[in-house]
Amino acid sequence: MAKRKREITDAKIDRFIKEGRGQGTGADYLPWLRVQDVPSTGRSTRGVGWTTGRQHTFLSDLERDYFYALDYADGVTDIREQYPLLPLEETKLIADKLGIAHPKDPKTGVDIVMTTDFVITYNDKEYARTVKPAKELENERILEKFEIERKYWESHQVDWGIVTERDLPYTLIRNVEWIHKEYHNEDVEKLGIFAVQSLERSLAALIQSGTAIAKACLACDEQMGLEAGTALAMFRHFVARRIWSVNMNEKINPSNSANGFHITGAEGLLAKGG
Incomplete structure (x- = not known):
């Protein structure tokens, strides 16, 4: 069986946008990334989400666990995972202003579309949350990418934050x-x-x-x-x-x-x- 090509190209980004990825709300939302799109131990719920009525896509156990907490929480009316920071030119401009290298595909050298793990609608207000193991917050490159992400959401006037395993009610x-x-x-x-x-x-x-x-x-x-x-x-x-x-x-x-x-x-x- 041929291996799935996961590298990012301009054509693939255009195709994702045309497919409607990262668009819609509730049951109609399509995540930007799916398990098969990334070299990751992908996880998904065994059934549809209670809040959205659709199948969700997770790229780590930590994302899945955070989702369970969100899906049960009162006041949460929508959960959108793998949310793209579009247009791509916006994060490229932020990275340039910060003097930080924008994330690129290691094989093609194409600038990738950055994503936020979760965009949550809670009490009619949107929140953006990135989920990462606490030990990864010691990685300078990861922190650089988080700063691009933080600036993006700040410009959109959306509350952004980082969630680690230390924050979760297990x-x-x-x-x-x-x-x-x-x-x-x-x-x-x-x-x-x-x-x-x-x-x-x-x-x-x-x-x-x-x-x-x-x-x-x-x-x-x-x-x-x-x-x-x-x-x-x-x-x-x-x-x-x-x-x-x-x-x-x-x-x-x-x-x-x-x-x-x-x-x-x-x-x-x-x-x-x-």
């Missing part, structure tokens, strides 16, 4: 990761609304009594004649949809009871289906 993130794919749960449609509501009531009663999550889920599977694991997936679905609430800042362990469990009263969310 207990919350791992909990969100555990429930994330069950936000869209096929069993909701397969079981039907009445069966789902019956399962919800039975499972909630057991969990509220202090029964361990896994034990309560297994009991409901057996009681309703469901395939093993169905109730546990639905538990994750109810929490993801915020029909139920648990303490997301303490590790959710199915072998234990649910910390801070309560019913939010948002039964109408079930109408969204899978």
